[in-house]
Amino acid sequence: EIVLTQSPGTLSLSPGERATLSCRxxxxxxxxxxxxxxxxxxxxxxxxxxxxxxxxxxxxxRFSGSGSGxxxxxxxxxxxxxxxxxxxxxxxxxxxxxTFGQGTKLEIK
Amino acid sequence: xxxxxxxxxxxxxxxxxxxxxxxxxxxxxxxxxxSWIRQPPGKGLEWIGYMYYTGTTNxxxxxxxxxxxxxxxxxxxxxxxxxxxxAADTAVYYCARAMQLHFDYWGRGTPVIVSx
Numbered sequence: 001e002i003v004l005t006q007s008p009g010t011l012s013l014s015p016g017e018r019a020t021l022s023c024r025x026x027x028x029x030x031x032x033x034x035x036x037x038x039x040x041x042x043x044x045x046x047x048x049x050x051x052x053x054x055x056x057x058x059x060x061x062r063f064s065g066s067g068s069g070x071x072x073x074x075x076x077x078x079x080x081x082x083x084x085x086x087x088x089x090x091x092x093x094x095x096x097x098x099t100f101g102q103g104t105k106l107e108i109k
Numbered sequence: 110x111x112x113x114x115x116x117x118x119x120x121x122x123x124x125x126x127x128x129x130x131x132x133x134x135x136x137x138x139x140x141x142x143x144s145w146i147r148q149p150p151g152k153g154l155e156w157i158g159y160m161y162y163t164g165t166t167n168x169x170x171x172x173x174x175x176x177x178x179x180x181x182x183x184x185x186x187x188x189x190x191x192x193x194x195x196a197a198d199t200a201v202y203y204c205a206r207a208m209q210l211h212f213d214y215w216g217r218g219t220p221v222i223v224s225x
């Protein structure tokens with residue numbers, strides 16, 4: 001089973017700053033199978049990034065994904081007030097078929 | 110515009126069966142993987158299983174013995190049953206459409222509490 005570990009657990013930043021969120025896989029995975037989601041309180045997760053680095057429809061270009069092997073990163077270049085939320089990485093493949101990281105909470109400093 | 114909407118009882122007694130339905134609009138059941146995902150209170154996301162449009166199913170091994178996902182194409186609905194529930198099955202349950210590798214459309218989620 002592939003385990004995804006996200007860090008940090010909580011990230012405190014101010015609007016306008018750059019956010020770097022990490023997702024580490026327990027074994028090497030293809031970036032094609034890595035996605036990122038944003039979840040706000042009381043809402044369903046929203047797809048941000050798929051295939052490791054492709055933005056989903058309607059996602060602003062301040063969001064970017066990168067990485068390979070076991071280390072993947074979601075970067076938000078310049079935080080907007082609406083970006084403060086919980087972020088999850090997700091991997092496809094293996095057993096179970098889909099696994100999620102435990103999440104990183106991005107909070108306003 | 111694809112939309113998914115979960116429905117079902119919000120309260121289930123321990124040892125009974127949890128039954129939820131997801132109604133899909135704006136899409137047919139062709140090509141995609143129709144999934145259920147849950148989120149216990151204050152916790153992360155857990156994939157439960159999917160049904161592919163061909164009827165093939167795949168379940169999380171941790172839940173496989175208690176879960177069934179089925180589809181009613183005439184109603185554009187797919188359903189989830191979880192048998193022998195316990196308090197650990199208390200969660201918000203989401204239905205979602207998967208483009209095989211990731212989930213691009215989600216329902217708003219429905220909370221289910223397991224309690225006597």
